[in-house]
Amino acid sequence: MSDDNLKNPSTPHEFSAYGAKPATLNPNFENGDFAPFDSAANPPVDLEACWEKVSARMRIDLGDAAWRSWIKPLRVGSLHNNMLTIEADSSLARDRVNSQYADRLRVISAAEFTGVKRVEVRLAVRPQSIAERAPRITDNDKGSAFAANSTKYDRAQSDSATGATPEKFDPLAGLDPRYTFANFVVGKPNELAFAVARRTAESEKVAFNPLFLYGGVGLGKTHLMHAIAWHIREQAPSRKVMYLSAEKFMYRFVRALRFRDTMSFKEQFRSVDVLMIDDVQFISGKDSTQEEFFHTFNALVEDGRQVIISADKSPTDLEGMEERLRSRLGWGMVADIHPADYELRLGILQAKAERAQIQIPDKVLEFLAHKIVSNVRELEGALNRIMAHAMLVGREITIESAADLLADLLRASSRQISVDAIQKRVAAHYGIRVSEMFSARRARNIARPRQVAMYLTKNLTSLSYPEIGRQFGGRDHTTVMHAVKTIETLTLSDSRLGEDVDLLRSLLSN
C-alpha cells in the first residue's frame, strides 16, 4: 500500500501477492473460482477500502515509524465467517504484529469493517512468502518461538537472505524507533541495567567488555539494546555498530557455510566497532555456531572492540552453552533486569498513555499496575487494548470496563504465583518468620519448611534451580535440587508432610 493510497482510499491498491483482483472477492479461491465474502452471514464488504481505513487509523495510533515498520507491509487477505485474515510477508513479521498490535487491530477492524456483524482477526503469512522461504536451518532451529522477539531488522535480513546471491547487509536496519533511552522508564528493578547501557553507549572508549544484559521475557532487554545502538548511531556515526539476534547470527553463519563464504562472514563480523547480539541463549546446544561465535567474540574483545550481549539468563545459568564461552560472557559487566515492581509498572503505564496522548484515569492505570504483574510486554498489551477502546467509544474508561476488557489477561495473570507468596504462605503455615527462608539456620524446624517452599517454588513457578537458590538467600542450585528431591521422597512416606504440601499447593494455586 503506498502512502498515496492512504490519502486517497479510492486508488486501487497494489496487491502483489495475488495480482489486481476485485476487492470484494476472496483471493483465497484460486483459478478464478471466486466467492463473495462471507456470503452466508454478511453482505459483500469492500475489503481493500475497509483495510485502508484500519491502516490509516493504526497510523495515527502508532505513529509513523511503527506503522511503516509493521502495519504498512500487511495485506488484507480474506474475510470468511467473520474471520478477517491479515497477511504478513514473513512469520517474523506475523509474530511481531501478533504480539504487539493484534489487540489494537482487532478493535479498529471491528469498527471499520462496517456491514460485518462481528470481526475476529487472524494473522497469517502470505502464501507466496511461505513458498519463497529458504530451506529451514536444521540445527535445532527454534523457529517461531523466537520470531515474536525478532525485529524488522531480522525480517529484512531473513527475507533478503533467501536468495542465492549474497545479500546486501544493513547492520542497523529495522531498529525499533520507539526503543530509545528517552522512552525507557527507569525504576529500581532496571536501574543498573539502564545505567550501564547508557554508559556503554556514551563512552567513546570501550566501557565494559562484554556488557551482558539479562532478564526474563518481556522486561526490556531488546529495548535497551536498540537504545544503545540508536545512541551510538546518533552521537558517534563513524563507529560501525552491528546489531542482530543470535538466531540471525546462526542463520548467517549456516548460510555462509552453505555458500562456502565463511571468509567474508568472518570479515563482516570482525570489522565492526560494536557488536550487539540479542537473545544469545538461542545458540545454546548449537555447537558449531557457538564455536564461531566464540572466535568472533575473542577476536573483537582482543582488538578492543565493544561486545554487547543480551540473554534470558545470566552467563553461569546458560545451559547448553560451552563452559569456556559462559566464562567469557561473564568477564565484563553483567547486569540483570528484574521483573518490574508496582511503581515501575505504574510509571511505564503513565509514560505510555501520556505519549499516546490518551486520557486514562489514574485509578485505571493503578488497577492495571496491580493486576498485570507478568512482564512489561503484557502490561503494554493491556494498556493498548484499553487505549484502543477509549479511543473508539469516546467515553471515559472505568475500572469495571477495564476489568471486562481484560478478563482473559487478568485470569492468566492471577494464576501466576510469586516466590514471595510461596515463602510467606509456607512460613505462616509452619509458624516461622519469612526471614528464615533466607537465613543460614539449619535447625530442622526451619530447614524443613524452607525445603517445602523450595519444592513448591520449583513446582508452581517456571524458575530454574539457580534462580530459586538466589531467591532463598543466595543458596547454591545443588541445595535446591537436594531440597526438591528430599520433599519428593519424604511425601511418599510421611503422610503428614504430604498433606501439608498438598494443602499449601492448593492454597497457593487458588
Ligand SMILES: Nc1ncnc2c1ncn2[C@@H]1O[C@H](COP(=O)(O)OP(=O)(O)OP(=O)(O)O)[C@@H](O)[C@H]1O
Ligand atoms: N522500562 C521500560 N520502559 C518502557 N518500556 C519498556 C520498559 N521495559 C520494557 N518495555 C517495553 O516492553 C516491551 C518488551 O520489551 P523487550 O522486547 O525489550 O523485552 P525483552 O526483555 O527483550 O523480551 P524477550 O525476552 O521476549 O526478548 C517493549 O515494547 C518495550 O519497549
